[in-house]
Amino acid sequence: MRPLTEEETSTLFQKLSKYIGENIQLLVDRPDGTYCFRLHKDRVYYVRSVFVGGGQCLWEKKGCSRRGEGGLTELGSAERAPLFASLAISEKILKLAVNISRENLVSLGTCFGKFTKTQKFRLHITALDYLAPYAKHKVWVKPGAEQSFLYGNHVLKSGLGRITENTNQYQGLVVYSMADVPLGFGVAAKSTQDCRKVDPMAIVVFHQGDIGEYVRHEDTLI
């Protein structure tokens, strides 16, 4: 387990920005604590290093070097820290995890994805919970098409409920059900304008990952 290198960080963030754009900053600097990325057996885990109570935007007391942990920006944590120091409760997930030997550590926090052997980053469905709230472009599928998407199929025009305006072609999307439950990732096959014209059986969203994988690929989930 180690922090990501510069290249790994930029690869990861390039990938994430396809789905959440500039909201990536919110992912790293969250109101409920400080989170960092850790690499373990080629998997990238998103772990809370410090928990901050009170539900406000607070930073850790000492501020471990943000750059090393994949933060995009250096934040003025030094000034803020003393203010909320009393509220900060160190949770030591990371600290506890270093006690576990490398072979025995299976997972910690949330797995975001893995680096392939060619050093590309592949997003896993387990990251959905964190990406969905920040998604820039969303698509909602009708209840009838929900099941089909969860079985790993593309979304057809007939199953398309709503789509965010100004979505470009090949833009990364988060797929929602009409009840606003995030279902998976996809890529827009057509831009929003084109979607209006195409026939009902045309594919509008290419399938990338869906929560059905929790059942289908449980063995290879991370």
Added chain:
Amino acid sequence: MGRKLDPTKKERRGPGRKARKQKGAETELAKFLPPVDDESGKRLSSRARKRAAKRRSESAGAPETKKLSPSPKPLTKDAVQPSGKKGLKASGLKTGSQALFVPAKGKKRPAPPHSDEEEDSEDSDSGNEGGSWPSMDSEDDDMVDDYGVASEEESDEDDEVTYILDTIYVCRTKQFSCLLVFSLCPQLLPIEKAAQKQRAQEAETLSQWSSEDTDEEEEEVEHSPQPKFKNDDEENEDLQINLDKDEKFVLPSDLQSVHQRIQDIVGVLRDFGAQREEGRSRTEYLSRLRKDLATYYSYGDFLIGKIMDIFPLSELVEFLEANEVPRPITLRTNTLKTRRRDLAQALINRGVNLDPLGKWSKTGLVVYDSSVPIGATPEYLAGHYILQGASSMLPVIALAPQEHERILDMCCAPGGKTSYIAQLMKNTGVILANDANADRLKSVVGNLHRLGVTNTIISHDDGRHFPKVVGGFDRVLLDAPCSGTGIISKDPSVKTNKDDKDIKRCAHIQKELLLSAIDSVNAASKTGGYIVYCTCSITVEENECVVEYALKKRNVRLVPTGLDFGQEGFTHFRERRFHPTLRSTRRFYPHTHNMDGFFIAKFKKFSNAIPQSKTSKKSLLIYSNSLATKL
């Protein structure tokens, strides 16, 4: 890069010396393996069975032809005239034996492909031997072995006994017709004996097979042999003897009467003084009851004994009955993602019929029936709930995890309890979820990620290593591996495959795990210092005994579990006497609470010191003394 595989240099692999079948393996194995019925080994192929069935049905239609046929005795005797010429002899015998064996077949239709094969083998044999038939006659014994005739005669007879009523007639007629031949013509060629043998087996397998088949076919089979049976009876008196011998064996009495007897015995035992039969002791009644219960509910002798020790008579049958019915499907709302009311609404919209689980649970729902698979709804996949037995929620409620604590779940797979802990802690603090089985950890990873649990570290380690790996936890949940005697409705194989050794082995591991669990807890913790021990077993050896052991070995005391229902743990059991505080442990049974059998004990650790036992102190003293003298 990579390994270089040279196909030319590749070593040839084949069965080595050790792979060859070694002598005596069967005899060795026979000791370990349960007695296997012979038929399973000699089962015919499906084709052959079909053919046999066809033959059978035809022969059933034509029993008259057999009656008309000349009595076999003289024919065979004629046929078995000693002669030098092999061809003549073989053919003569063949017709004779065939007429005896399968009369209808022999006369009415051409020999089936089966007998063709036999003839083929005969031909090839004779070809190989180069006309050495006469000499073979003299070496009869050896040849008999080759074809596997001699040794199997008796064994077949024995097997016959195991058949159920429908099939017995068929087999018997078949068999004694073959016995008849054996007795009548002792000079049969080995190949013919083999052929006879095979036919007899065929008939057996057929009868066995047909008994499994539809009623219609059973009827056919039943009809056909009976007239033959009579016919043979008249023919030969010797057969009568055989028959009587077979007739003796006792069929297992039907389950209805066993059930009736169980009820009767229980009735008698309840009011023993008044209702007992004179001259019969209570132990006699009890041993009968034990046998009947084992038969009726198909338990092994060991486990039924254990269960009878635990439960009073009034509960015994109830418990066994409850093990036959599955428990209701329950699910737990994941409050990290949704609320119970919203989830219930969403599921009802999908056509699921459900209700809140009980007063004690704010998150549980019980599912009565569902039009969709409950484990694959979009809500399930989105992590809004997890399927979890009612009894599995109790240990976590007893653990009562607080926010911001450090908690260890020692045997976490498949992650249901772990996620419940995280849910109660609202994803704060740290949970270390450990399991010794790497395969089962995959489901932990899946479940925890699906349910959005983020405060968890998952590790794969032996629980017994634990205070060494990392310690100082506020609370530890130990859901120990156990024999599973509380979840027989889930896994009925437990009924028969557990014995004393398994229970003892489980208990030993549990003791080790519990001690390391206690050692991993920090007694000085402000909020915690608790250990919850639970098993899904109901045996005393795995529960009270283990708890008692921990009480003796470590500075812990039992505290109330915080569950207001469930039965108290035993403070005394047969010859054993436990600490009186064991009353605060809880037992749950399928018949009283409609959840899996479970045991829960909650400890509070009051000191981090490990008490030294007297013996070890003494040995330490001796050791230090000896050191001192040496120095």
